[in-house]
Amino acid sequence: MKIHTILVLLLLIAVIVFGLYKYNQYQEYISRPMPTNLHPLVEDARDQLIDEAEKIGISILITDGFRSSEEQEAIYAKGRTTEGSIVTYAKAGESYHNYGLAIDFAIQPNPGEAIWDMEYDGNNNGESDWMEVVAIAKSLGFSWGGDFSQFKDYPHLQMNFGLSIRELKMGKRPRDVIDNKNL
Numbered sequence: 221m222k223i224h225t226i227l228v229l230l231l232l233i234a235v236i237v238f239g240l241y242k243y244n245q246y247q248e249y250i251s252r253p254m255p256t257n258l259h260p261l262v263e264d265a266r267d268q269l270i271d272e273a274e275k276i277g278i279s280i281l282i283t284d285g286f287r288s289s290e291e292q293e294a295i296y297a298k299g300r301t302t303e304g305s306i307v308t309y310a311k312a313g314e315s316y317h318n319y320g321l322a323i324d325f326a327i328q329p330n331p332g333e334a335i336w337d338m339e340y341d342g343n344n345n346g347e348s349d350w351m352e353v354v355a356i357a358k359s360l361g362f363s364w365g366g367d368f369s370q371f372k373d374y375p376h377l378q379m380n381f382g383l384s385i386r387e388l389k390m391g392k393r394p395r396d397v398i399d400n401k402n403l
């Protein structure tokens with residue numbers, strides 16, 4: 221055989237092996253179940269957020285965390301097939317909440333109360349409590365829905381670990397991109 225033929229054969233084998241590897245990985249990803257809880261790192265960050273906010277005199281309420289596909293379907297229906305106004309543009313499997321990677325918050329001026337007033341300055345330091353919470357959240361690694369370019373979602377905080385919804389839908393998970401494989 222000519223060296224040229226051998227090289228072409230080797231290349232062909234490499235392409236086939238790589239293809240099989242990718243196919244297996246795809247099969248493994250796609251068979252993964254949907255998460256059923258908030259991701260442990262998001263849970264920790266949520267608790268830290270509550271504590272840090274408390275330290276500067278802001279009490280917050282976590283109004284939403286993990287959301288199942290059924291729950292997502294129900295809120296997607298709001299303002300479309302059921303009564304009320306539209307609250308989300310994400311169908312089941314299209315929200316970071318469905319992967320346990322997002323939380324929503326509100327300010328709690330008094331126990332049992334929740335407000336979404338972004339001007340409110342309950343700790344009287346001349347700054348909006350809302351934006352103070354957002355700043356803490358960002359320092360903990362959250363990205364804020366108020367920074368989204370299309371649909372602004374001010375109570376929303378998420379950690380995407382560099383994963384797009386498309387990748388999450390395909391079964392990719394934070395443990396595929398972070399060092400600690402137990403997570």
Ligand SMILES: [Zn+2]
Pocket residue numbers: 284317322323324373375376377
């Ligand atoms: Zn949200």
